[in-house]
Amino acid sequence: MINAIRVFVATVLLWSSTVLLWAQTDLPDYAEWQNLAERANAAVEAGRASDAAFEALRTQLVDWRDTFDQARGTNTNAIEIVSAQLDALGPEPEGGEPAEIATQRQSLNASLSVLRAPVQTAEVAYTEADGLIGGIDSILRARQSEALLQRGAVPLNPANWPEATRDSLGSLRNTMNEVTSAWGNDNQFAEFQNNLPEVLFLLVLAFLLLARGRDWFVNLAQSIQVGSATLGRWLAASAVSLGQIFVPLAGLWALIAAVQATGLVGLRGDVILSNLLWAGFLFLGSIWLGAQVFPRSLAVDPIVSLPLEQRGTGRFFASALGAVLAIEVLIGAIAGYDAWSDVTKAVIYFPIFVLLGVIFWRLAHLLRQHRIDREDVSYGDRLIALMGSVLFAVAIAGVAMAAIGYFNGALRLMIPTIITLQVLAVVLVLQRVVMAVFSLAAGSAEDAKNSLIPVLIGVGLVVASLPILAMVWGARSADLLEVWISLRKGIQIGETQLSATDFFSFLLIFFAGFMLTRLLQGAMKNTILPRTRMDIGGQNAVVSGLGYIGIFIAALVAINTTGLDLSSIALVAGALSVGIGFGLQNVVSNFVSGIILLIERPVSEGDWIEVNGNMGYVRNISVRSTRIETFDRTDVIVPNADLVSGTVTNFTRGNTVGRVIVPVGVAYGTDPRRIEEILLEIAKAHPMVLPHPAPAVVFQGFGASSLDFEIRAILRDVNWKLTVKSEMNYEIAKRFMDEGIEIPFAQTDIWLRNPEALRPNENTKPSAPKDDKEEPST
Numbered sequence: 096m097i098n099a100i101r102v103f104v105a106t107v108l109l110w111s112s113t114v115l116l117w118a119q120t121d122l123p124d125y126a127e128w129q130n131l132a133e134r135a136n137a138a139v140e141a142g143r144a145s146d147a148a149f150e151a152l153r154t155q156l157v158d159w160r161d162t163f164d165q166a167r168g169t170n171t172n173a174i175e176i177v178s179a180q181l182d183a184l185g186p187e188p189e190g191g192e193p194a195e196i197a198t199q200r201q202s203l204n205a206s207l208s209v210l211r212a213p214v215q216t217a218e219v220a221y222t223e224a225d226g227l228i229g230g231i232d233s234i235l236r237a238r239q240s241e242a243l244l245q246r247g248a249v250p251l252n253p254a255n256w257p258e259a260t261r262d263s264l265g266s267l268r269n270t271m272n273e274v275t276s277a278w279g280n281d282n283q284f285a286e287f288q289n290n291l292p293e294v295l296f297l298l299v300l301a302f303l304l305l306a307r308g309r310d311w312f313v314n315l316a317q318s319i320q321v322g323s324a325t326l327g328r329w330l331a332a333s334a335v336s337l338g339q340i341f342v343p344l345a346g347l348w349a350l351i352a353a354v355q356a357t358g359l360v361g362l363r364g365d366v367i368l369s370n371l372l373w374a375g376f377l378f379l380g381s382i383w384l385g386a387q388v389f390p391r392s393l394a395v396d397p398i399v400s401l402p403l404e405q406r407g408t409g410r411f412f413a414s415a416l417g418a419v420l421a422i423e424v425l426i427g428a429i430a431g432y433d434a435w436s437d438v439t440k441a442v443i444y445f446p447i448f449v450l451l452g453v454i455f456w457r458l459a460h461l462l463r464q465h466r467i468d469r470e471d472v473s474y475g476d477r478l479i480a481l482m483g484s485v486l487f488a489v490a491i492a493g494v495a496m497a498a499i500g501y502f503n504g505a506l507r508l509m510i511p512t513i514i515t516l517q518v519l520a521v522v523l524v525l526q527r528v529v530m531a532v533f534s535l536a537a538g539s540a541e542d543a544k545n546s547l548i549p550v551l552i553g554v555g556l557v558v559a560s561l562p563i564l565a566m567v568w569g570a571r572s573a574d575l576l577e578v579w580i581s582l583r584k585g586i587q588i589g590e591t592q593l594s595a596t597d598f599f600s601f602l603l604i605f606f607a608g609f610m611l612t613r614l615l616q617g618a619m620k621n622t623i624l625p626r627t628r629m630d631i632g633g634q635n636a637v638v639s640g641l642g643y644i645g646i647f648i649a650a651l652v653a654i655n656t657t658g659l660d661l662s663s664i665a666l667v668a669g670a671l672s673v674g675i676g677f678g679l680q681n682v683v684s685n686f687v688s689g690i691i692l693l694i695e696r697p698v699s700e701g702d703w704i705e706v707n708g709n710m711g712y713v714r715n716i717s718v719r720s721t722r723i724e725t726f727d728r729t730d731v732i733v734p735n736a737d738l739v740s741g742t743v744t745n746f747t748r749g750n751t752v753g754r755v756i757v758p759v760g761v762a763y764g765t766d767p768r769r770i771e772e773i774l775l776e777i778a779k780a781h782p783m784v785l786p787h788p789a790p791a792v793v794f795q796g797f798g799a800s801s802l803d804f805e806i807r808a809i810l811r812d813v814n815w816k817l818t819v820k821s822e823m824n825y826e827i828a829k830r831f832m833d834e835g836i837e838i839p840f841a842q843t844d845i846w847l848r849n850p851e852a853l854r855p856n857e858n859t860k861p862s863a864p865k866d867d868k869e870e871p872s873t
Contacts, residue, residue: 755819
């Protein structure tokens with residue numbers, strides 16, 4: 096009875112705390128949401144609202160979706176606690192369970208249902224909001240596609256020219272009328288007179304910066320590179336060359352300020368002036384990019400490999416692209432303010448499209464010459480050639496679309512192409528800057544090319560440019576936001592949620608741990624271990640083992656920090672490991688053998704070994720294999736398993752002391768004792784021979800044509816074995832010559848059994864001469 100009362104009290108308390116926790120939670124206003132959802136459903140079904148109205152409605156839906164997303168995390172801790180309690184109780188037995196346990200299980204299930212109710216409600220609302228957002232995006236994308244494929248007025252039709260002339264001249268006339276009206280206004284004219292000193296100062300400053308500013312920095316950049324074309328000078332010249340953009344841009348700003356200070360600018364003038372600075376930046380930036388892609392100096396390695404005169408052509412067309420882009424910005428501003436008709440836009444823009452087509456055609460020709468002029472065609476060369484082919488297609492397609500009336504399609508094709516070329520040029524220049532900086536930091540351009548870090552930074556630059564290129568080609572910021580939300584949300588694998596943020600966090604943390612491990616390895620190898628008494632092989636083993644341990648710890652820290660739950664995929668990984676194990680058993684065996692080699696160190700780097708008939712020096716012991724450099728200067732890659740399980744001869748294990756054997760043969764009749772004395776003198780006199788144990792001469796036996804002796808001596812360093820043997824042979828030859836001792840050589844006597852058979856028979860008559868004509872052989 097007492098236990099039942101305790102269970103009842105605990106159940107009431109748990110239920111009350113659950114309800115109180117739910118009541119205290121800030122839940123969304125679902126009534127307000129239902130009103131918005133009904134309006135959004137009606138708008139999506141009708142599909143008649145304007146783009147601006149749909150964008151405003153979409154913004155509200157995104158805010159609500161974010162609210163519901165946060166609400167899906169309501170009562171997370173409480174749900175985990177109650178679920179853990181239910182797990183502790185275990186599954187309900189088939190034969191029943193005590194009343195106390197059954198009551199507690201029922202109470203926990205009821206609490207869990209109450210806690211999950213707001214989460215499920217938020218999940219349903221989130222799904223509805225997400226579906227409405229998707230519907231609005233579909234409508235806007237369909238409208239955008241329809242506008243691109245909509246055919247309008249044909250600019251080549253003379254009937255459309257009067258309207259275009261009237262609208263364009265009307266904008267010009269209205270702009271001039273605004274200035275004339277302001278000049279005739281007494282108040283505005285008085286303001287002009289009061290600001291005249293400021294206007295004159297700004298005009299002089301603008302003229303000076305626009306006329307001479309760019310030349311100053313061009314000459315300064317060229318003077319930096321005079322003398323030697325080093326990476327440091329190139330970086331300094333590139334940094335200084337940015338003044339070619341910003342100094343003239345400052346002059347343009349002074350000009351705009353001077354015009355505005357006159358007080359004579361009307362509404363249309365303000366529209367032009369507000370866009371003039373951006374247009375000037377596009378033009379000056381194009382000139383700078385052209386100089387970087389097609390450099391003036393032969394000492395600078397160009398991005399596009401062309402002769403010097405063709406580089407000048409490339410710079411000219413790059414500047415022309417910037418000029419066209421600046422003009423398009425100004426014309427677009429005026430057209431938008433005066434609400435030009437589609438006919439006027441088609442006629443006014445057609446010459447611009449034709450000019451762009453010519454520029455694209457010529458640039459494509461230059462880019463395709465890059466591949467022709469180079470013998471070694473790399474991936475970058477193929478990419479540049481591909482860009483040339485694309486420019487050919489854009490030049491033809493853009494002009495053709497504009498000529499037959501597809502103005503929006505031509506505009507959305509040719510202008511984004513210019514910006515794409517500029518973005519790609521910026522990425523290439525930044526990649527070159529990164530490579531130059533890393534080369535200076537590493538002290539070697541070759542090390543920088545073989546390093547992974549500049550490549551990763553280059554890939555990062557390309558990835559960072561993708562959103563910009565997407566928006567250039569018509570993607571909405573809302574579309575990019577949806578992509579980012581999808582990446583953050585990730586994919587569900589079992590009970591594990593894998594998102595892009597978790598993945599990049601893992602990479603960042605692992606990379607930081609990897610770099611820290613490399614720094615620690617460098618410090619151990621270059622600073623700490625050389626001051627110990629450990630041999631070179633042991634030092635290399637410690638450094639390699641530290642690298643393996645550091646990488647393993649970095650992976651564990653990255654997994655734990657990012658919160659990746661690998662328990663749900665452990666079963667799948669275990670099943671895969673069985674199949675992979677059979678296929679990779681040799682790789683695993685070599686890996687384990689590599690660990691054994693690093694721990695036991697039967698073979699170390701620098702040892703002279705012989706394995707499987709291959710003799711040479713150990714140059715590197717990696718995880719899978721060992722590299723041996725033979726005496727022929729060839730590399731032999733030996734699996735680590737062969738070094739552990741096979742027979743290995745290590746000539747320098749522990750020390751470099753080793754024995755040399757020099758065979759000597761003398762002629763029969765020579766005094767053997769005298770030979771022994773001479774050979775001992777030669778052996779003892781050599782500086783590489785150790786006195787203890789003393790060298791010895793062995794009389795091996797009686798050969799076929801010589802008395803055979805051997806010099807056996809212990810050397811200080813067995814690596815000099817061949818050199819010592821050669822020097823001893825030289826000395827033996829010299830001493831034997833001085834002593835008159837004969838060195839035998841092999842001789843062969845030939846006995847003829849019937850020598851008379853070789854003599855011609857004197858009684859035999861000579862045979863008749865043969866005909867000069869030979870019989871054909873059969």
